[in-house]
Amino acid sequence: MIPTPRLLATAAALAALALPAAAQQPIKIGFMAELSGPQGALGQDQYDAFMLIVEQNGGKLGGVPVQVLREDSQLKPEVAVQIVDKLIERERVPIITGVTFSNVMMAVHKKVTDKEVFLIGSNAGPSPIAGAQCSPYYFSTSWQNDQQAEVVGQYAKDKGYGKVVTIAPNYQSGKDHVAGFKRKYTGQVLQELYPALNTQDFSAEIAQIAAAQPQAVFAFLPGGLGINFVKQWAQAGMKSKIPLLSTSTTDGIGLPAMGDAATGLISGTFWGPDLTNPANQKFVKDFEAKYKRIPSQYAAQAYDSALLLDSAIRKVNGKIDDKKAFGAALKAADFKSVRGNFKFNNNQFPVQDWHMFEAVKDGQGRLTLKTIATPVKAGVDAFHSQCSLK
Helix, strand or coil: CCCCHHHHHHHHHHHHHHHHHHHCCCEEEEEEECCCCCCHHHHHHHHHHHHHHHHHCCCEECCEEEEEEEEECCCCHHHHHHHHHHHHHHCCCCEEEECCCHHHHHHHHHHHHHCCCEEEECCCCCHHHHCCCCCCCEEECCCCHHHHHHHHHHHHHHHCCCEEEEECCCCHHHHHHHHHHHHHCCCEEEEEECCCCCCCCCHHHHHHHHHHCCCEEEEECCCHHHHHHHHHHHHCCCCCCCCEEEECCCCCCCHHHHHHHHCCCEEEECCCCCCCCHHHHHHHHHHHHHHCCCCCHHHHHHHHHHHHHHHHHHHCCCCCCCHHHHHHHHHHCCCCECCECCEECCCCCEEEEEEEEEEEECCCCCEEEEEEEEEEEEECCCCHHHCCCC
16 A cells, blocks of 8 residues: 555654654663672662652653662672673663772773773772773762872871871772872871771771870771771770871761760761751751761762763753763763862862861761861862873
């Protein structure tokens, strides 16, 4: 049968109706983080904050439906590599986000970016990927590892602490944090202690610190490591003897479990729940309302990663297959960050202020962080000059 003009017109109309539906195919986003074991709370806060934006937007980012594929890397680089292979080869995801620990990031960064898949890191920031191994397909909404420690080193210098001991787990991020502390601290480092990443009992390290008699201690002990250390530090009577300065230790993840052992301890990072900008006030209010807990910095970073993707996807009208345009939209960082002012440096790590916080109790008797100083303004990482990106 020869098609009549009416049949042709009907077919054309049906095809036109089908176009918007095709345009609304969900964008697949792989979300990979540590979601189990002693460090699982870090990844859970990342995931919960990311999904808070997705859910508030009705399952969309940038006005386009998204399908978030949640994966637990189990703090095992080999597992993370398998997950990335599945996400890229089987699921065909154009975006992967999350990534909690630096050993996992180092295992997957090149594999992801070499495939021209966009990787939006919302925690781990090892120095190689901020420097010579930077990629146009990698963006960070957190920090380069050394920077958290640099602000503590600056604070220790400002306070006049002449002798310190450092303690950090024996892996990439631990070494980065100690290097960052020493970059700004001008006194004497008496000892560098590197316990294993799965350490539960810190009695030997605490005894070594006591014997060294430093004027202060710098600690980077994330997740369960920090909870155990701070409790044991207080039980050993050290809390009243030697100032404990930390990062990613007395943070929003560990404070509820640490209890009174953490009160008065000092930490450094880029964000705290008391920052007064409107975006942060909304974030803290909404997160507490939904999850019944104070958000951590891990949540803040992931929330910003969702806002970043929301802004960039909207800028390109959902056409993320135009990789050059989408990369430029991400680089523009056209969103209101929970940390206030936000922009990317040439290596696509943030330029941001760095604060010091004291662990205090709020009006409800909950432990939280109170801003006490801002030693670094518009801080940039030490490796951006090694990055070839402009």
